[in-house]
Amino acid sequence: MVNAEQTLSLERRTSPTRVLESRIDRVYLFFVYLFLVICLVIVAYPLIYIVSSSFSSSSAVISGKVWLLPVEPTLRGYKAVFQNPQILTGYGNSLFYLFFGTLLSVSLTITAAYPLSRKNFYGRNVITALFVFTMLFSGGLIPYYLTVKGLGMLDTRWAMIIPGAISVWQVILARTFFQTSIPSELTEAAHLDGCSDFKFLMQIVIPLSKPIIAVLVLMYAIGYWNSYFEALIFLKSAKLYPLQLILRNILILNSIDPTMVKDVRELAERQGLKELLKYSLIVVASAPVLILYPFVQKHFVKGLLIGSLKG
Numbered sequence: 001m002v003n004a005e006q007t008l009s010l011e012r013r014t015s016p017t018r019v020l021e022s023r024i025d026r027v028y029l030f031f032v033y034l035f036l037v038i039c040l041v042i043v044a045y046p047l048i049y050i051v052s053s054s055f056s057s058s059s060a061v062i063s064g065k066v067w068l069l070p071v072e073p074t075l076r077g078y079k080a081v082f083q084n085p086q087i088l089t090g091y092g093n094s095l096f097y098l099f100f101g102t103l104l105s106v107s108l109t110i111t112a113a114y115p116l117s118r119k120n121f122y123g124r125n126v127i128t129a130l131f132v133f134t135m136l137f138s139g140g141l142i143p144y145y146l147t148v149k150g151l152g153m154l155d156t157r158w159a160m161i162i163p164g165a166i167s168v169w170q171v172i173l174a175r176t177f178f179q180t181s182i183p184s185e186l187t188e189a190a191h192l193d194g195c196s197d198f199k200f201l202m203q204i205v206i207p208l209s210k211p212i213i214a215v216l217v218l219m220y221a222i223g224y225w226n227s228y229f230e231a232l233i234f235l236k237s238a239k240l241y242p243l244q245l246i247l248r249n250i251l252i253l254n255s256i257d258p259t260m261v262k263d264v265r266e267l268a269e270r271q272g273l274k275e276l277l278k279y280s281l282i283v284v285a286s287a288p289v290l291i292l293y294p295f296v297q298k299h300f301v302k303g304l305l306i307g308s309l310k311g
Contacts, residue, residue: 054078054279061275077280080273087281089239090246093157094225097242098288101161101224106216108166110209113174114201119184128175135168141233148234159234160227160242167223170216177212178205222289247281 052070053061060071081087115121116128138144144163153159182205190200206213228244235241 058276077276090243094243102220105220117178
C-alpha cells in the first residue's frame with residue numbers, strides 16, 4: 001500500500017514535466033512529418049505527372065491541362081511506342097544486355113571479391129591496390145576505344161558487356177561483406193570436412209550472401225539498362241542499339257521541321273504525338289527497373305549497410 005502511494009505521488013510530481021515534453025515532441029514530430037510530406041510531394045509529383053501525361057490525349061498535354069490525373073485517357077502513346085519496330089528491337093537488346101551482362105558481372109565480382117576477403121590469400125593487398133588504382137586513374141577514351149577495337153568487339157554485343165563487366169567499387173563492397181559476414185572459422189571447419197574452396201564458395205558462401213548479391217544485381221542491372229555511351233561509340237548497326245540510344249535518337253535528334261509540314265493541323269498533331277510519345281517512352285523505359293526493385297529491396301538495404309561497415 002505504501003509503495004502504491006509513493007508511486008502515485010511521484011507521478012503527480014513529474015506529470016507537468018512529462019506533459020511539457022510531450023507537447024515539445026508533438027511540435028517537433030509535426031514539423032518532421034511536414035518536411036517529409038513536402039519532400040514526398042517534390043519527388044512523387046514529377047513521376048505522377050509523367051505517368052498521367054502518358055495516358056492523356058496529346059491535345060491535353062500540349063495545352064497544359066494535365067496536372068495530376070490523366071485528361072481524356074487514351075493509350076495512343078503506348079500504341080505508337082509498341083508499333084515502332086526500332087523501339088521493340090531496342091527493348092529486346094537492352095533486356096539481353098541487362099540479363100547476360102548482369103550475370104557475367106555478378107559472377108566476376110564474386111569470384112574476385114571472395115579471394116580478396118580471405119586473410120590467407122597471398123598477395124591480396126597488392127591485388128586490391130591494383131584494383132583501386134584502376135578506379136582512380138584511367139587511360140582515357142582513345143585507349144579504351146583502341147583496346148575494344150583490338151579485341152575485335154566493335155559493332156558486336158560483346159562491346160556492351162565485356163569492357164564494363166566488373167566494377168571496382170562493387171568488388172570492394174562485396175569483399176567487405178565477405179570479411180564481415182563469412183567467419184574464418186567456418187572456412188576452417190569446411191576444409192577439415194574435406195570441402196574444396198570452390199565447393200565452399202558455391203554451397204556455403206553464396207547461399208549466405210543473398211543480401212550483397214541482391215545489391216550487386218540491382219546496381220549492375222541499372223547500369224546496363226541505362227547505358228548508352230558505349231553503344232554510341234562502339235556500335236554502328238541499328239539492330240544492336242539498346243533502348244536508351246534509340247530513345248535519344250527519337251526524343252533529341254528526331255525533331256520536327258515546321259517548313260516540311262504545310263498543314264497547321266498536321267503540324268500540331270505531330271507535335272502533340274511527339275510530346276505524348278516522350279512521356280510514354282519514359283514510362284516504358286523505366287518499367288523493368290521499377291519491377292525489379294521490389295524483389296530485391298529487402299536484401300538491398302541490409303547488404304548495402306553490412307558491406308559498408310569496414311574498409
